[in-house]
Amino acid sequence: MASAHSIPSIEERFEFTSEAKRNLLIGGGVGLALVLLGAYLAATGGGHEAAAHGAEHAANALARTTSEHAAGGHEAAAAVGHEGAAAEGGHHAKSWMTRIWANLWVNAVYFTGMSVVGMFFISYNYLAQAGWSAVFKRVPEALPAFLPFTGIIMLITFFLGGHDLFHWTHEGLYEIGGPEYDPIIAGKRGFLNTPFFIARLVIYFGVWYGLWRVIRNLSLKEDEIGGTEFYEKSIRFGTAFLVVFGVTSSTSAWDFVMSIDTHWFSTMFGWYTLASWHVAGLAVITLTVIMLRERGYLRAVNSSHMRDLGKFIFAFSIFWTYVWFAQFLLIYYANLPEETIYFLERFRGYGGFFKGPFFVTLFLNFFFPFLVLMTRDAKYTHSILKVACWSVIVGHYMDFYTNIMPGTVGAGAELGPLEWGFFVIFLCAFAYSIASQLEKANLIPRNHPMLEESLHHDIA
Amino acid sequence: MAELSGKFLVGVYDDDDTVLHAVPRLRKAGVKIKEVYSPFPIHGMDEALGHPRTRIGIAAFMFGVTGCICALVLMIWTMGIDWPMIVGGKDPISIPNYIPITFELTVLFTAFGMVTTFFISNGLGPGTHFHPRFDVRSTDNKFVMAIDLGRNSMSEEEISRALRDSGAEEVNLKQF
Numbered sequence: 168m169a170s171a172h173s174i175p176s177i178e179e180r181f182e183f184t185s186e187a188k189r190n191l192l193i194g195g196g197v198g199l200a201l202v203l204l205g206a207y208l209a210a211t212g213g214g215h216e217a218a219a220h221g222a223e224h225a226a227n228a229l230a231r232t233t234s235e236h237a238a239g240g241h242e243a244a245a246a247v248g249h250e251g252a253a254a255e256g257g258h259h260a261k262s263w264m265t266r267i268w269a270n271l272w273v274n275a276v277y278f279t280g281m282s283v284v285g286m287f288f289i290s291y292n293y294l295a296q297a298g299w300s301a302v303f304k305r306v307p308e309a310l311p312a313f314l315p316f317t318g319i320i321m322l323i324t325f326f327l328g329g330h331d332l333f334h335w336t337h338e339g340l341y342e343i344g345g346p347e348y349d350p351i352i353a354g355k356r357g358f359l360n361t362p363f364f365i366a367r368l369v370i371y372f373g374v375w376y377g378l379w380r381v382i383r384n385l386s387l388k389e390d391e392i393g394g395t396e397f398y399e400k401s402i403r404f405g406t407a408f409l410v411v412f413g414v415t416s417s418t419s420a421w422d423f424v425m426s427i428d429t430h431w432f433s434t435m436f437g438w439y440t441l442a443s444w445h446v447a448g449l450a451v452i453t454l455t456v457i458m459l460r461e462r463g464y465l466r467a468v469n470s471s472h473m474r475d476l477g478k479f480i481f482a483f484s485i486f487w488t489y490v491w492f493a494q495f496l497l498i499y500y501a502n503l504p505e506e507t508i509y510f511l512e513r514f515r516g517y518g519g520f521f522k523g524p525f526f527v528t529l530f531l532n533f534f535f536p537f538l539v540l541m542t543r544d545a546k547y548t549h550s551i552l553k554v555a556c557w558s559v560i561v562g563h564y565m566d567f568y569t570n571i572m573p574g575t576v577g578a579g580a581e582l583g584p585l586e587w588g589f590f591v592i593f594l595c596a597f598a599y600s601i602a603s604q605l606e607k608a609n610l611i612p613r614n615h616p617m618l619e620e621s622l623h624h625d626i627a
Numbered sequence: 628m629a630e631l632s633g634k635f636l637v638g639v640y641d642d643d644d645t646v647l648h649a650v651p652r653l654r655k656a657g658v659k660i661k662e663v664y665s666p667f668p669i670h671g672m673d674e675a676l677g678h679p680r681t682r683i684g685i686a687a688f689m690f691g692v693t694g695c696i697c698a699l700v701l702m703i704w705t706m707g708i709d710w711p712m713i714v715g716g717k718d719p720i721s722i723p724n725y726i727p728i729t730f731e732l733t734v735l736f737t738a739f740g741m742v743t744t745f746f747i748s749n750g751l752g753p754g755t756h757f758h759p760r761f762d763v764r765s766t767d768n769k770f771v772m773a774i775d776l777g778r779n780s781m782s783e784e785e786i787s788r789a790l791r792d793s794g795a796e797e798v799n800l801k802q803f
Binding site for chain 2: 492495496500541542543
């Protein structure tokens, strides 16, 4: 905050040490071991438990079906009764595989979001011609490199496990007069059909990643050649990305998350998922900046930058809560059975299993960062920021967990070694990807036209 | 405010950078600066003047908590206890229903509380009539530094010379 600061060197090369690589690989190995352990438990011992769960769930669903028939919630209740029956209807061998697909899907969706938010961050900073963020711009710029990885995982998961995850992929739903015919889902067929879904998936990843490559290349060339030409071009491509992302952030949220609960819809959902992705991405950016600083890099980042990043997380935690609550309150207030079913499932369904994650989500994503980051000093104190960042990162994992799991795994859902193992694997892979991107260029964009402003960033 | 009576030396500067550099120089020379007035905020001026950090944030938090508690108590008492009422099929005491109003009252209490605190601690607002103007040009294009002679042990001439040395284009004596 001292105004007469001496500016440290801007020539910095990040070195992805073999020790760091080894640690990340060990982390990934631990994750894998947890996954294997979890899968083993789920496939053998867990079977009984799942059966018990299933029976309990069937009773639950039945109770609800009758009570809500009376309340007029015919469709919703029927849907749950239907899914419950399917879950309970037998194949336990399938249920733990479903759990694996669902876990892959949760993590792939979550990490896709955090990666693409790197691009989102650069783009709006370009569009606003913001100066403050120039000095650590390489960090958000490194995130989207992970997109092909999550994209491929999502494609594979959809091809292999899509039938287990997405109710709408069942052909019988669309046969008029058939035993499984569902007029509501049939009405959504124009959007929710496999070819269009895969096309959209490919387009999202293609466009996000493609635009990121353009901006990244411009940024790397700018580093060597200099001048404002690359900056001007980046603004244009960044704006193009924002236009694209304005639409695709919503549609991808419907595709990836909302379509799992096929009957249900919420007009807030696109915003809600974007808010979740955004704040988690900001937490990753902040955490990466802190980790780099702790290893002696990014000396030019001062406490004002850190405070602004802290404010960003603080503000967007509140924003997420606001959208979350807006969605919840409308549904709670209106009390329409086909809408409330979504929250009922998470409150009481499946033996109340999701009630815990549901409230933990609220705590980790709102109350904790809100209270911890409130004071001014907390926003640039590394240790406090780090705790808040981790709270947000884990919290939004739980957020996607509570959104995706009830509609896919339902009664067989657990929060054990399998879940945490997958999360750790993805986290290590993401960190590996970020670090190898950071290594590719000077850690500070030395010819960025706003760099001078950023180096003197002072919000006193 | 009463403490603002007495003799003041007023240095007028033409440039924000000059005045920003003048402040540490004068303080080093032993001059106690009352305040610097500027048409716009100067980055780093608060630190240069060595002003203690504002505590209005703490006040804001307290007002917010008060507002939050008041709102909840008001609604729980009126809707749930004194005259239990069922609205929209919800329980008389249903916290989700109360959140919008809780939020609003938290913000309202915080805003009003902060403005009031600010007015009181700065001696502004209704009932206060003494607003010293050291130099009206500080709202236009000049940067004005006020030095309370009563609080400085140095002589008027010494301070005046120090002010001119630090880049002041005018030094005036102001008495209230």
